[in-house]
Amino acid sequence: MxxxxxxxxxxxxxxxxxxxxxxxxxxxxxxxxxxxxxxxxxxxxxxxxxxxxxxxxxxxxxxxxxxxxxxxxxxxxxxxxxxxxxxxxxxxxxxxxxxxxxxxxxxxxxxxxxxxxxxxxxxxxxxxxxxxxxxxxxxxxxxxxxxxxxxxxxxxxxxxxxxxxxxxxxxxxxxxxxxxxxxxxxxxxxxxxxxxxxxxxxxxxxxxxxxxxxxxxxxxxxxxxxxxxxxxxxxxxxxxxxxxxxxxxDSEHIAVTDDRLHAQWLQWKNFLSENGYELLVKNELIQSKTVLAIKGQPEEIREIKAKAKAAGILLGNGYGAWKDSSFRIANFPAIPLTGIQALQQFLSK
Structure with a gap:
């Protein structure tokens, strides 16, 4: 998982x-x-x-x-x-x-x-x-x-x-x-x-x-x-x-980790845009570099999360006012590249 x-x-x-x-x-x-x-x-x-x-x-x-x-x-x-x-x-x-x-x-x-x-x-x-x-x-x-x-x-x-x-x-x-x-x-x-x-x-x-x-x-x-x-x-x-x-x-220096997560964040944004997903926050100046929130209709969000879980991928739920209308993707250091590739392959379908 x-x-x-x-x-x-x-x-x-x-x-x-x-x-x-x-x-x-x-x-x-x-x-x-x-x-x-x-x-x-x-x-x-x-x-x-x-x-x-x-x-x-x-x-x-x-x-x-x-x-x-x-x-x-x-x-x-x-x-x-x-x-x-x-x-x-x-x-x-x-x-x-x-x-x-x-x-x-x-x-x-x-x-x-x-x-x-x-x-x-x-x-x-x-x-x-x-x-x-x-x-x-x-x-x-x-x-x-x-x-x-x-x-x-x-x-x-x-x-x-x-x-x-x-x-x-x-x-x-x-x-x-x-x-x-x-x-x-x-x-x-x-x-x-x-x-x-x-x-x-x-x-x-x-x-x-x-x-x-x-x-x-x-x-x-x-x-x-x-x-x-x-x-x-x-x-x-x-x-x-x-x-x-x-x-x-055993971890990299924070400067290296920061650069890696920033590059992954940019890649995630491009991927999501190219595949028809819409970020919850439009203002690039205040977008988080470590968490991405994707918005959609509640029934669509439920279906994506359920199918992802069945495929061995656990997505983050929405939270607070956005609980039912969004899901979240963590961009944290411990997440392996193989996991990112698996999720992007799933979402591209």
Missing amino acids: YTFSPGPSAVHAQLPQYFQEAFDTGILSMNHRSPEFIAMNKELQEVIRCKLEIPADYVVMFSSSATECWENIAQSIQPQRSLHFYNGAFGEKWASYHEQICGEERTLKAPYEVEEMPDFEAYKSEKPDLVCLTHNETSNATQLPENSLHLVRRHYPEALIALDATSSMAGLRLPFNQADIWYASVQKCFGLPAGMSVIILSPKAQERALATANSHYNALGSMIKQAEKFQTTHTPNVSNIYLLLRTLQ
Whole structure:
């Protein structure tokens, strides 16, 4: 079965080998306070910074999911005024989680249409101290334009900038130094089983988290203090930490991966156009490079997905407002070329 669902998505083909290594060496039963775990985490820190180009003064930590990150940012940063730009279901959910924790009066929502650009300048007078954006909105296959973070920083120079990069991190080359908080679940571009997320904080975000008094589970301040010792606040997902280390060790540098996915994205667009398929999003400036959404009539979409599954190909369902009128194709690093060829052969019929 070839999997093109945009999450949980295809995992790296080498995972059976890595799992066997973890079993044979006792890593699956490793004590997370042991010298062996500390050494593994330290090695992972070096590898992930090198392969993804993460600045040396940013801290890299692990939690259970992007959903936990939504809550943790609100609880640990405790902004006086947060500003949330979104055009799809995941950005909206993040804003709603934040509103539940911090209250309506401290949460400013800034929705915009799918084919439009966010108007970053429009909310300057609100003076938010936290600006939240979804770098890659998986629900509708849109992505922030390249100069977005530069504009956000220019209009909100004092605010912390937070990015949900779940469908971007480990697939696209990200400008980490242009924002303060980045996070992503590993079941997409990282090509791992679900159950862990990576969260990355700038020095400015670290300072804010450490200065904020809170005692909730996995508070960012507590996580930072443990990360300084290459440890965690809780018993972590040791197996996924090991799998992350091994896959990154055997992966290309992010610059190479970014180029490959961009070329595949262009090839996918040409193929879909030549074969009569219509993308959900027309505006090329905001089309996602890692997720393609194809629209159609609900009965047509159901038929395509059912026939694809019978042919051994799992397509992604539509999501949110586009659940019944679209299907999605992941363009993630772990998806093999043979799978892409099989899907294109199927769709061409």
